[in-house]
Amino acid sequence: MSEMPKETKHLDEMTLLLYIERQLDRARGLEVSAHTQECDACRTLLRVLESESRLLTRAMLEEDEPLPSRLAQFQERARKSMQWIWGVIFGLAATGVYALYTTYIQPWQHQLEQAGFGGSNLLGLLIFQGAMWKGWQSMMTLLEVLAMVTLAGLGAMLFRRRIRRGAALALVFAGFCTVLALPTAVSATEHRGGQSPTVSKEETIKGDIYLTGERVRVEGTVNGDVIAAGKDIDIDGHVTGDVISAGRYLRIRGTVDGNIRSAGNTAVISGTLGKNITWFGDAVTVDATGKVGGGVTMFGGTLAMDGHLGRDILFYGDEVNVTGGVGGGIHQKGHSLIIGSSAQVDGPIRFEGDHPANVSPGAKLASPVEFRQMERRASYREGHYYVWQVIWAAAFILFGLVLFALMPKFSQEAVKSAEQYGATAGLGVLVLFGVPIAACIACVTVVGLFIGVSTLFLWYASLYFAQIIVGAVIGQWLMGRTSELWPLIGRMTVGLVIVRLCTTIPHVGGWVKFAAILWGIGAISLTFYRRFQPVIAPSVPSAPYAPPMPPNTTVGGALPA
Amino acid sequence: MSAPGMTKPTEAIARARAGDAEAWGQLYRDYAPAIFRFCRRALPTREDAEDATMEIFMKLKDKLVQYDATRSFSAWLYKVAANHCWDTLRRRRIRQDKETDDLENVPLEHPDPSQLDQLIEQRTSEEVRRALNKLGGRARMALVMRYYSDMSYDEIADALGVRRAFVGVVLLRARHELRQALEGNAALAAGGAS
Structure with missing residues (x-):
């Protein structure tokens, strides 16, 4: 130069x-x-x-405007004072969880134990022992993986200050890979398909067998479980394990030493069942010749008990008709209970329904029927209703906190999407009504059962998540926008309290809740939709071009003019 | 450090680190005005600046353990603020691809000094602040980091995610943008006057 x-x-x-x-x-x-x-x-x-x-x-240093009053008042003390609010929320949420457990889960657990599911806790029973999901390996695996990921995420969150981010991520991934790499149990299984898959009379199957076809028949012996899917399923032989089935019609004329876990239209038990029946479907009939060693847990239409049942009936559905013997009690929530003159029930009978039970004078009952009129409306005039509302609001906030902490980006995107009112309303209607219909259609087919049930679970959870998203949007309207996680959670808390308050307004509250769910589900769906959209990469290079530097130049380009 | 009232509050920092709420309040009272002004210059709206200031101080609570007491506290604080503001702008996609393209061309003009002198001499601080609001995210961030918080080229490069050699280019480009905005303001003012 x-x-x-x-x-x-x-x-x-x-x-x-x-x-x-x-x-x-x-x-x-x-x-x-x-x-x-x-x-x-x-x-x-x-x-x-x-x-x-x-x-x-x-121009930059000039003090042209004073510190806003909002900032002048903002002190760490404010945050500190929020800590006791979080404590209260956690306390109330814990109370909610405890109340939920004692009101719903514990009686169920008790009933399930009586119905022969063993004496462990319900969570272990349902998920980890797999009593309910036995045979539904994919569901089990998914739940276990989700549980592991959740635990790993919570662990990383808790220790994030002590462990460097990279180390924490490495720890989580290592743990996750270890879990995935663990060898799965190997079992001897056999599969038969076709029009009429059959285990013939002379046959003895060692281990579990999968049978899929229009008409499934087991006439021989299976020393293991039978997992069957078909239109008509007949068990005339001997099954030493469980029968897990999905189909229109299930007939047990032979002997099953284990349990029946099924979903379908109708089940008729004329033979002998060693343990319990778990049935999701329309009708179960235990014939006069039928014997069930354990209990019945049923979610569906009608239960006709003409034979003998060793333990309890736990029923959520329409009608129970007992003319045979029940070794345990009856716990029913449904439309009607009919106990015939030939019936004998050795345990307590608790019936919650629309009308008192129809009990024949000749029936032998260990104790009179405890009837409770089914309550269909919340009582706005009772104080405890509002206490419960507070507890539920706290549980909602806690749920939202966990979701926002576990999925911060998704939550923030959903909150942002919620402000596109037209798109969210349209998608909300579509998903709110369309998804359960599609899931139920999927459940009709055997192959789609798992997908259908899983979708219903997710859809149900999203009804709650939707209200949380709406709460966050309302919180942002009131307290200003933020893109940080914890301020967003704070806004979600404020907004959610308002939403919950609005839902308690008599007559209007239900509509408010419906609107919030519609809106929130639309926002969640829109976020999902956007996530699955292909991303077009920008055409610019990832790093700027570096022009050649003249010697002895530290920065910039000392090029001749 | 150019910003006023930014001395090193060693004792308050040590106490705040230990969880002393009063010391934390003291730090906030001492530094919040300067950080708010920094955010006000760097971000598009006053609301954004208020949110950002609060978020920076919330973040600071966790980050304070990372502060190296042998270095300037205010420089470190501005670095945190700069990173936060730049993240905010980036998330909103205010940074545009055009700005990346600009880096490829080192501006080599030799502008007419007298015209430039006239432009600068006639402008008030208020006009400059208004013109700053019209700049792209990167240009504004670069100018604020350099001329408000006196950050070094290394720190600016680090915050903006560009090579150190390009910081000068970014700053010069930002000045050019600013001059255009100032000229636009002047033209607008002239048009409005007529």
Whole structure:
């Protein structure tokens, strides 16, 4: 640069800027200094650039507006004072969980234990022991993986301050991979398909067998479980394990030593069942010749008990008709209970329904029927209703906190999506009504059963998540926007309290809740939709092009003018 | 550090680290005005700046353990603020691809010093602040980091995620944008006057 003729070659603006910013090395700086002493134009430009720097600094440092009152009042004390609110919320949520357990889960557990599911806790029973899901390996695996991921995520959250982020992630992934790499149990299984898959009379199957077809028949012996899917399923032989089935019609004329876990239209038990029946479907009939060693747990239409049952009946559905013997009690929530003259029930009978039980005078009952009128409306005038509302609000907030902490990006995107009112309303209607219909259709087919049930679970959970998203949006309206997690959770808390308050308004509350669910589900769906959209990569290079640097230059491009 | 009232509050920092709420309040009272002004200059709206200030101080609570007491606290605090503001702008996609393209071309103009001098001399601080609001996210961030918080080229490069060699280019480009915005303001003012 210094070799250039002075009258024609000026220093470029970049070099002069770097000079006044003291970013040039000493030699180059001396060159620039010498040049500007001789060149008027460059000296003037240098002076102007310095003036510009001063103007910038002055404009920026000038105290043109006072600290907003919102910031002046914001002190860490405010955050500290929130800690007891979180404590209260956690306490109330814990109370809610305990109440939920004692009101719903414990009686169920008790009934399930009596119905022969063993004496362990319900969570272990349902999920980890797999009593309910036995045979539904994919569901089991999914639940276990989800549980592991959740635990790993919570662990990482708890220890995030002590462990470096990379280390925490490595720990989580290592644990996750270890879980996935654990060898799965190997079992001897056989599969038979076709129009009429059959285990013939002479046959003895060692281990479990999978049978799929229009008409499934087991006439021989299976020393293991039978997992069957078909239109008509007949068990005329001997099964030493369980029968897990999905189909229209299930007939047990032979002997099953274990349990029946099934979903379908109708089951008729004329033979002998060693343990229990768990049935999701329309009708179960235990014929006069039928014997069931354990109990019946049923979610469906009608139960006709003409034979003998060793233990309890736990029934959620329409009607129970007992004319045979029941070794345990009856716990029913449904439309009607009919106990015929030939019936004998050795345990307590608790019936919650629309009308009192129809008990024949000749029936032998261990104790009178405890009848409770089914309550269909919440009592707005009772104080405990509002206490429960507070507890549920706390449980909602806790649920929201966990979801926001586990899925911060998704939650923030959903909150943002919620402000596109037209799209969320449209999608909300579609998903709120369309998904359960589609899931039920999927459940009709055997192959889609798992997908259908899983979708229903997710849809049901999203009804709650939707209200949380709406709460966060309302919180942002009131307290301003934020893109940070904890302030967003704070806004969600405030908004959710308002939403819950609105849902308690008599007559209107239900509509408010419906609207919130519709809106929130629309937002969640829109976020999902966007996530699955292909991302078009920008055409710009990922790193800026680096022009060649002249020697002895520390920064910028000291190129000749 | 150019910002006023930014001395090193060693004792307050140590106490705040130990969980002393009063010391934390003291730090907030001392530094919040400067950080708010930083955010006000860097972000598009006043509400954004208020939110960002609160979020920076919330973040600071966790980050305070990472502060190296041998270095300037205010420089460190501005670094945290700069990262936060730049993240905010980036998330909103205010940073545009065009700005990345600009880096490829080192501006080599030798502007007319007298015209430039006239432009700068006639402008008030208020006009400069208004013009700043019209700049792209990166340009504004670069100017604020350099001329408000006096951050070094290394720190600016680190915050913006560009190579150190390009910081000068970014700053010069930002000045050019600013001049255009100032000229636009002047033209608008002239048009409005006529």
